[in-house]
Amino acid sequence: MTATPGYGVTLRGVTQRFGDTVALDGVDLEIRPGTITGLLGRNGSGKTTLGSLVAAFRRPTSGQVLVDGEDPWENERTAPGVCLVRESGDVLDEDRLRDNLDFFAGARPTFDRAFAAELMDLFELDPKSKPSKLSRGKKSAFGITIGLASRAPLTVLDEVHLGLDAPSRYAFYDALLADYLAHPRTIVLSSHLIEEIERLLEDVVVLDRGRVLLTQDADSLRAEGVSVTGPQDAVDAFVAGRTVLGTQRLGRTAQVTVRGGLTDADVARARATGLDLGPVPLQDLFVHLTDPRRRDGAAPAHAESEVLP
Amino acid sequence: MTTATATRPGTQASPTRHALRVLLRAFRPLTTWFWVIVVVAAAAATPVVAAVNGEVEISFVGLARQGGIWVLFAMSIVLVAVHLSASVAAGMTRRTFARASLVAAGGTGLLWGVLLTVLVLVERAVHRALGWDTHLADALLPDPTSSVWLLLAELVPMHVVGAVTGLLVGVVYQRVGGWWGTLALPLTFLPLALVIGTDEAQVAFVPVDGVTPGTAAAVHVLGALLVTVAAAATYTAVARTVVVRSTT
Structure with a gap:
């Protein structure tokens, strides 16, 4: 006991x-x-x-x-x-x-x-x-x-x-x-x-x-992914080839959540290009994990929202 | 198994006693209203009929017998429908609820049987004082001169069985739902049907050679007791399997 x-x-x-x-x-x-x-x-x-x-x-x-x-x-x-x-x-x-x-x-x-x-x-x-x-x-x-x-x-x-x-x-x-x-x-x-x-x-x-x-x-769980925030072009370039869980855009600024850890080199590259790194929001991970298309073997979808300036 | 420190339940009054208090409280308003109405109705009807006919020969109070049995029966059904789920959600077992509800319903049935007996005796005394005869318009078994024990022997078991049968009907509806609960009524209603059937046929009290009214009453009480025990056991067994469903 x-x-x-x-x-x-x-x-x-x-x-x-x-x-x-x-x-x-x-x-x-x-x-x-x-x-x-x-x-x-x-x-x-x-x-x-x-x-x-x-x-x-x-x-x-x-x-x-x-x-x-x-x-x-x-x-x-x-x-x-x-x-x-x-x-x-x-x-x-x-x-x-x-x-x-x-x-x-x-x-x-x-x-x-x-x-x-x-x-x-x-x-x-x-x-x-x-x-x-x-x-x-x-x-x-x-x-x-x-x-x-x-x-x-x-x-x-x-x-x-x-x-x-x-x-x-x-x-x-x-x-x-x-x-x-x-x-x-x-x-x-x-x-x-x-x-x-x-x-x-x-x-x-x-x-x-x-x-x-x-x-x-x-x-x-939060450490299994990262949110990347910064200028849209820089963010898109940084997350290319990674599993994207969610995207939010505000004008020319984007926040993208990706799954998987980053190497020290990745972190240094992100900082050098003016990107902010943060923990993965559970909501993005949840949406990704329970996406029916992902579950059924189709191409994984990711949540994307756009906030107009 | 672990032993938690900060939030483990400590000692408290018996859950059955707590459930019993809550269930008796549920019966209380109905008990008050029902018997106030019976007394007021009998007190109002008696002088009216006396003024019209010159005398009153029937027992108005005795008419409450059927009403009392059916009101208790219905109240017990409602009791299960309302309190079983809430009791489980409050942290009681179904067994606790079954025990408490049997005591509450049975005790209320006992109380109503005694109350009706007392009122019948009071009414009988009033009629005698006014020089009227009394017979009971309902198929009440004891005659106008029957003793208090014979009245109790007839009235108390009827009310107790009515209340316990209501619990059984209610819990089967909770267990199997509306359609099957209705289809099961010939079985679940059987305890009360048996006692009403033998009562209204006056089987137990029909004078037969060598059988005194006292013996017949004892047989009636014993038979009702056996029916009640069987109904209560079935009720408890079914209650312990009831699923608490969502109400939305």
């Missing part, structure tokens, strides 16, 4: 079928305890199904799911310590928010009522209102309140912040990070908004069509 802050997750050969649809296909995966792991994938890649299996919302068709070393299904020990918050809610819709908080606080030994009250204030939630009467954004905020205040050893937040406006989303990211640092635990964050959450992530899991495409710590 080792002392770690939070529950680890292990999936061994996990397959989940829904009729003819294969949501997860022989998934082998380890989520390290005490980390914030980003669960990234396109729509229908299996992120929500994976969260449901870990939280024992359903059982896999085949394979083994372990939470803190044990099967979570009907597990009296791990159940109070696993919190899955989905965009769909899973709260008592016709009970007031404060009654819902009482309900969740009574069921979770680690629930922090004072922190819940802080988050209710932060997201301007009225304790007397009912979830069924809330807007999508406020429902998301209430789910986040429950998810963070539960301080469960394993918290899975599945697209919970999509309904929030930008200021609320950034308030959520700040609250999550601050509370995680004060109370380390395992947090799995599933999202499409990769640019916004990538600063939070320590590990990254990319799912694609029910399979694990990549699982890696975020820092080493």
